[in-house]
Amino acid sequence: MLRAAAVFSDHMVLQRNKIIRIFGQGVTGREIRVTLGEDRARTLCRQGKWTVCLPEREAQEGLVLEISDGEEKIRFTDVAVGEVWLAGGQSNMELELKDAEGGPALLREGDFPGVRFYYTPKQARPGEDLEEAERSSCWECFGERDAAKWSAVGFFFAVQLARRLQVTVGVIGCNWGGTSASCWMSREALLAREDTRSYVEEYESSEAVQKPEAQQIREYQDYLAYQEAWDKKAAAVYEKDPMMAFDRVQELIGPCRYPGPMNCANFTRPSGLYATMLKRVAPYTLRGFLYYQGESDDHRPQDYYSLLTGLIGQWRQDFGDEKLPFLLVQLPMHRYRHDPDTKSWCIIRESQMRAFHMLRNTGIAVAIDCGQFHEIHPKNKKPVGERLALQALWGVYHLIPEQEAFGPIYRDFLYRDGGMELAFDYAQEGFICRGEKISGFELAGSDGVFAEALASFEGDRVFLRAREVKEPVMARYLWTNYGEVTVYGANGLPMAPFRTHIF
Template sequence: MSSKNLKAAAVFSNHMVLQREKNICIWGTYTSESTSNTITIELATSKAKATIKDGTWSAELPPMQAGGPYTMTITDGTETITYHDIMIGEVWLAGGQSNMELKLQDSKNGKDVVASVDPALASKIRFYNVPQQSYFSDDYYNIEEATSWELCTPETCGTWSAVAYYFEKNLATTLDVTVGIIGCNWGGTSASVWTSKEYLERDIDAKTYLDEYEQEYAQFNSYEDYCAAVEEYDAWYAVWQKKVDALYTENPDILWSKVQEIAGMNRYPGPNGPKAFFRPSGLYETMLSRVSPYTLRGFIYYQGEQDDCKPTIYGKMLRMLISQWRNDWHDDTLPFLLVQLPMFINREEEDRKHWPQIREQQMITHQTVKNTGIAVILDLGEFNNIHPLEKEEVGRRLALQAFYHVYGMEVSSYGPIYKNRVIHDNTIELYFEHANDGFLVKGDSIIGFEIANENKEFVPAIATIEGNRIFVTSEQVAEPKYVRYNWTNYGPVTLFGKNGIPMSTFRTDRNA
């Protein structure tokens, strides 16, 4: 519900979920002089006041226990905004790129899930999708104001993030409270897209994203030339994509090189400039900042694919992003749950072993940054498909991380994670965390271990399990020094914890 001068941020609407047991931040704008200069917010029996300053206002309502539905009113004494059907429960923000964005209806069994939504579950989960707008267009604020929190129905939930849907399903079922997700994601985006220019400028490596953007945009003589190039690209892309779709419809197994030979070389994602969704800091400004600091329990985050061109600095980028988001939400302790990248390689693509580097950086971030979790999904990747369709298990493993780290439950949430090693003559003995009850081998044998001596020339190795330890050896390496496991973009995954969660990619020496 809107009024003439008094407005709340677009993320506040009917059916919203507000975070339980925390101060609830409410904010908005005021576009003219107010006689009272004060805004009053009431929710159930709680009341707070805000002072209008420079056209904005914000206030905090005191913590509330889970419950509802409630009504909220915001008034300046003349104009009043009223929101209905508000629930107090758990709120998480789902960030990242295309694998977080992938819609429930497009995931494995998604259409059946959407068509047969369980009414008991539907009453406990809600969703707010931040509108995907890459720049502040003339229609930006109208589009934003048209958004609202959605109830879970067959007409709505199909467009929700599949990972987020299954995450909140697990939370709502186990915690028995209403769970709300704020979806803030866009395919093909680097971590730099979701971080402010101020933060990127602080670091020499992170700043390369800004420098490259400036170089690419400098190719245009003017903003008008850039806009013309965008129009040309959009027109070309529409025609090109139809050709590509037709080729895959005719022959689903056609090689990508053949597709481009026939349809033309791929020019995606187009000209880089002030309208580009992939420009550094862009979506941070037009999407993420529009919903901060909405009171949250924490973040779930699935991203990294787009940063595989700079895998060695990804850990730095990720830690910077976590710091940025926590700073924006005024809480350095906000939980941040990562999804580690799975196995993946495109057909015809050389294995440059940059995805295991990303996985390693994600694990290091989890191990060194407080209040983080990591969902290892090495086994859920698909060959030649960067968007694996099995999202239910991704959401479940994220929920296990939340239960363990955030809600204090004794659940088995990890597969084996490398801890340290001992070298014995021609064998290396490996120790692991989260492997006290041993390992589960899927398949005829353990695949993926490699071993090397001082020369760092790795060869396939034989791995033998003894209780909660693994011994690695090879006849080709008499004096081994290094071991690595599944250090590849794509390959079979055979080693798991007894809980069915796979062992994560690792190497015993990061310089090997």
């Protein structure tokens, strides 16, 4: 039976100015012929799979894509050629437009013909359910019903690009809340790195996966039924007292069992969604990746840099382009009211910034001021999407100056007059304080004990002094899971958090 991969459908967006890969399944030995406008390509179906490459095209709309094998024929209409980005990550990339700040009004009143969206079906296991979900999936154009479930970050990013580039922008959503980066990498890639090997080893040695597959599935289904009931009880409790401590909630209604037994049916298992989601859309021709993730890796922040850089390399390889742009969202402020400040998110943010500095063709949207206290899913997604767009417009499309795309980023320091002078990139026009005073800076001496520092702006530099630290050795800024953000560049983008010494 002739089939194109599920990501090909009516209303699809194909990448302009790059070789276009079309792929799918068919009968081994048959010749596959593909036509897009005046372009034609052919290949043989081998071992039930086929891929053809069509030549580069400029932006265009209203095309028809036809695929045939001499016996069967597939026809897709309203095909656009424009810009295509994959939006990966977890719940903050997944957060839907209908739930975002300003989203409902945009859905009712907006008109965005230049933005289209494909959502990779969320399926944890291969099999008939996955195939049925793919048969029901398709590219969507903007409309109040369909766009309601689009990624808000992906949407706001695409709106900016479509307006600036004057082409259709397509977003492929490939994300799932609560997932570690290890969910989106192959078993082989995880095992290849010392820092990530344990994700696989711990999973495969656990008691849960030693059981027969049918029992694993049954136990996970039992968990889902329990958790659904628990979630309803929890919602009722939080409606009465939104700030109740999580431990107290569990005392009242029983234990939360999320994420359930870590077995073959659990979507959070290592490498699971790599197989059932990412690989189902690869190697669709893209311009690049958007990635908002890290929250679910805060229990092992020291491993995140290796995990993230491994993921970037693998995704680029899977999509057939080692230079594909990879645009990161640096995590915003977050802490639940009753949680201690573990500073684990600081390490995640630092790893994201380090990946930006160390890997070519990456960008970073600093979202430190886009968080909400006691809320891991902040609703103000517009600035996040727009800052990602700034990264693309500078680093990918070269349409704006670098200075416009970044807030201040720490560069180096020197000791002076009993304090520390910090130098920054992207601060040529100075800084802005949004708050009663400049806050968030700290100094420490050789003992490593930090104290609040008094900060003053000196052109493109910041000078720090602390009464309790007579001989400062190191400095840091916003080294906290949640705190007030007060320092911005002249362009309105926030200063990125940092520390001068890693130890």
